[in-house]
Each structure stands twice: as C-alpha cells, then as structure tokens.
Amino acid sequence: MKHLLISLSALLLFTACSSKKYYEPEDVSSNIELNKESMSSSIKSMNKIGATLEDNRIITKNGISEFELPEGFDFINLTDDGKIIATNYIDKLLIGNQEKKVKDVVVAATIKNGKLAVVYSNNTIELIDMNNDKTLFKEYLPISLANDTRIANPYFMGNLILFPTLNGKVIIVSALNNESVKNIAVDPDNEFNNIISLNVIESSQTLIVATPNKIVSISPKEVLSKEYDLRDIIVNKENVYIATIDGQLIKLTANLEEVAKKKYKYAKIHALAFTDSLYAVESQGFLINVSSDFKQDAVYDFSFDNEERMIAIGNRIYYNSKYITLP
Template identity: 50%
Template sequence: MKYLIFTITLLFVFTGCSQKEFFDPEYTVGDYENTKASLNGDIISMNKDGATLDSGEIITKRGVSKFTIEEGYNFLNISEDIVITSNFKDSIMLDKKVIKTGGVVVAATLKGNKLAMIFSDNSIQLYDIDKEQILLKEYFTHSFVNDTRIANPYFMSNIILFPTLDGKIIVVAEGNNQVIKSIVVDADGQFNNIIFLDVIEDTLVAATVNKVISVGDGVLNLKDYSIRDIITHDNNIYIATIDGQIIKTDISLNIINRKKYKFAKIYALAYGSSLYALESQGYLINISDDFKEDNIYELSFNNEKSVIALGDTIYYDDEYIILK
C-alpha cells in the first residue's frame, strides 16, 4: 500500500510540473542592445529605494554609488544627500555616523534634524539627531512576515508619512510631532506591509502586494490587485500583476490602458522613454506610451538572483542596463 501511495504522489508531482506554463512569445525582435555596464559585486539586499552589493557599494535612485558602507550594514535610503544604512540589529548609520537605536530599523528617512524610522516590530519613531532625543514613538500590530520591498517614510510639506508593516500609513504632523491620522491600505493578507509610497501632485499613492490606494483632495480610491511591481511616471501609475497584466492608471486609479501577457511573471517595471517590464524567462517587454504597440526583446539574466529597477535602469546579476 505504501508503494502505491508513493507512486501516486510521484504522479501528482510530475503531472504538476508538466502542466506548469511559461511565457513564450511567438515573436521577439532579438537581443536588447543599449548601454550596459558591470557592477562591482552582486546584490545582497534591497528595498524599493536601492540595494547593497557584496562589495559594500550601493545602488540608489541616483545610480551606482562609489560610497562604501560599513561591513555588516545594509542600504535603506539616501536623503538630504546622506546615505542611511542599518545593521538590522541595534544601530543605523548616517553616512559614517553611528546612531544606536536599540532595535532593528528596516526603513528610515532624514529631513533636517528629524529622522523618521520604522522598526521590525512595526513601531515607528521620530528622532532628533541634533538633540539625540526621541520626539515620537508609537507601536502597531506586529507583522511576522513581510515583503522585502519595505517602503521608507516620506516627508510631505508639513506632515510625515510612516508606511507600516501591517498595511497602514500613519500621518504625523511635523509641527508638534503628533499622530493625526491613520490610513488603512490593506488590513488583510499575510504580506501586507507597504511596498510602495509616493506623492504625485499632492496625491498620496501607496500599495501593498494586494491593494493600491490613492488619496487626494479628500477623496480616497482603493483597488484590489495582486501586484508584482508598481511604479509612477509623470502623473501615471503602472502596475504589473501576478496574472500577467500590465496596467496604466491615472492618479485616481482610473484605468487608462492595459495589456495582458499570458503566463508572464514580471520581475520589475522601469521607465525609459516608455514603459519596460522584465519577465522571468529572459524577456524585456517594451510598451508604447499609448499601449498600442509593444516590442519583446531577449535579455538573459539569472532569475534566481535579485533584480531591482530604479528609474530608467534595471540592475540584475552583476550588471545593469540603461533603458532607451
């Protein structure tokens, strides 16, 4: 009987593998040829704003930086021209200045003397780096499992936006350092930390892997999507979903255009002169701004390694490519 069960189990395994489908375009325009360069190492950690190489160099939204971080630290953000790193234990660094935090900082942003931080226990903290004084500390529901693309806090005019690990945006008044509002983006799901946060013309855009929200002029818009990646460009939002869709919306989340690529698994979205999507089987999809035309290029990369797209550049393996 046990051999019968073993045989049936193997049958299900091999049947499942044989039925697995992959994106396989009928036509490609060949290899993607444009400015390509090597990195001085492999990506070992990343978030939505950049990455750390095993050489100690970092990638930011400004490109590859020759700034070398201390061993044991990982890139979080660059703000006010200062590189913020964390040892994911008890300290962060502002360039080379160590700040003891007493906990694991997973996201941080600096403005003037105010350092906004998010901790792994889903607490938030506002810290005065000049006075070495905690201005605000709040605790929220602990999140045990998180997407690695943890969004950093955002300073917006006279408020500070803290994206939490349990799917909220905590709004803090910068004048008195007090919480004034909590915006729920995603109250459900196992992975519901905020993976994306941006402000477009005073409209807040935020997303988890399950939902995207926009808040502007007192109007809240919320849409359910199973998100692979999300970016903004000009006044538009671009979303890649798990089922192979690439969607263009306005800042109110109204759909402008959409395309679906059967069985496509999009790793990253980027924007050169138009939209690009990196697909897991080694394809680079380029879509015209009006979504009427597309070109599919071949771009070989190791899909078991980290990939990050920032602006018009995709970083993969130990190299990067600038999109035209």
C-alpha cells in the same frame, strides 16, 4: 509492485512538471540595443529605491557607489543632501559617516529638517530630533510577522510626516506639533500587507500607497482604493503603472482609473522601469516594452537568472552582478 509504484510516481511528477505554463511570446524582436555592463559583485539586499552589493558598495538613483558601507550595514535610504542611511539590523543606524545608536532594529528611515523618522522591525514608529536626540513622537503598533522585503521609507510631505507601517497602515504625523493627525488603513487584513510603495503625484497632491494586495490614492478630495495582486508598481509623472501576478500591465490615473492594460498570458513580471515608455522584465528571459499610450508593444530577448535579486532604478535594471541601461 515496487517498480509499478516508482513508474507511477515518475509519471505523476512528469505530468505535474509538464502542466506548468510559461510565457511564450509569438514574436521576439532583436531591434534593441542594451548596454550590458558588469558590477563588482552581486546584490545582497534591496528595497524599492536601492540595494547593497556583496562587496558593500550600494546602488541608488545615482548609480553604483565608489565607496563601501562598513561591514554588516545595508542601504535603506538617501538624505536630501545625498548622505547614505544604512542599518546593521541590530542596534545602529549609519547616517553619512556617523553611526547612531538606536533602540531597536531599524528597517526604514528618512531624515529631513533635522528630524529622523524611523520604522522598527517590531512595527514601532518614532520621530527623533537629531539635534538633541529627543523623541518627538512614538507609537507602538501590532507586530507584523510576515513582510514583503520592499519596505517603504517614511515620507516628509510639507508639514506632515507619513509613516508606512508593517501592518498595512499609514500613520500621518504633524511636523508642527508632533502629534498623529490621521491613521489610514491601506490593507489591514492580508498576511503580507506592509507598505511597499509610497509616492506623491505633485501636480494633484495625491499620495499613492501600495501593499502587495492593494493600491490606495489619497488626495485632498477623496480616498480611493483598488485591489490588485501586485508584482511591481511605479509612478511616473501623473500616472501609475503596475504589473500583476496574472501577467497584466496596467496604466492608471492618479485616482486609479484604468487608462489602458495589456495581458501577457502566463507572464511572471520581476520588475518595471520607465524611460519614455514602460519596460517589464519577464522571468523566462524576456523584456517587454510598451509605449506610453499602450498602443504598441515589443518583446526582446533578455537572459538572466530569475532566482537572483533584481532591481530597476531609473533607466537601469540591475541583476545578478550585471546591469543594463535602457534606451
């Protein structure tokens, strides 16, 4: 009887494993040159725009830094003049070479025109005058217990400051009178609903906001939204590109109209990047490249450990302790 139970258990386990479906492209091309280079160490932490390595160097749009952050600090943003903003996730914020004491754990921060906009881990938002350390605006929001690690930073847009919260909202504050002027509920109902991406399409003055479950387009004319189970999202010029959990790559306009899409059966996309075309990293060791008009695509071999952290910035994809530069 004991042997029978063991055999049945082994059979069930084998059946469960064999029922898993994986992306298997019909044709894999080798017609691509990927310049693979090594980093000094692997990725320790990251958000949408940058990462911190185990040796405390950082990755940003400027590449890999020569300098190291102080021990215990992680990158969260850059200032307009290139200073690093980092947090120790306890009681300090690093701005360039200066440490600033804070009242709680900072998870997102942006500085512009002498004003510091921060989001704390307890979902409180605050606007601080850097000249005299005076609080200009502060609001306590409901605590969010479950968050996607890709926490978006506040955004200064003309005379407005946009605070992406951890509970699926964007609080808009006037920089003229330091008062809240609008509260946009992007995705208040889902469990994982912090804002993971916040971008502005300048040509149409359209704000594109995303949570893991929804995209919202906010323009001077209207507010539009669409539900997607997102793996990643990037904005390039006038278009929005997304990867979904069910293996779709979709091109959207600023008002969220679907221009084109392709589905890759059982594909699990880790990251998106855009040069003059769209690149998607797939978990089974493939790099999918789709032309900007979505009329052509190609799949290339791209070996990596899908358990390790990965981030795409500009034309580079950083993973493990290596990175590639896309053509």
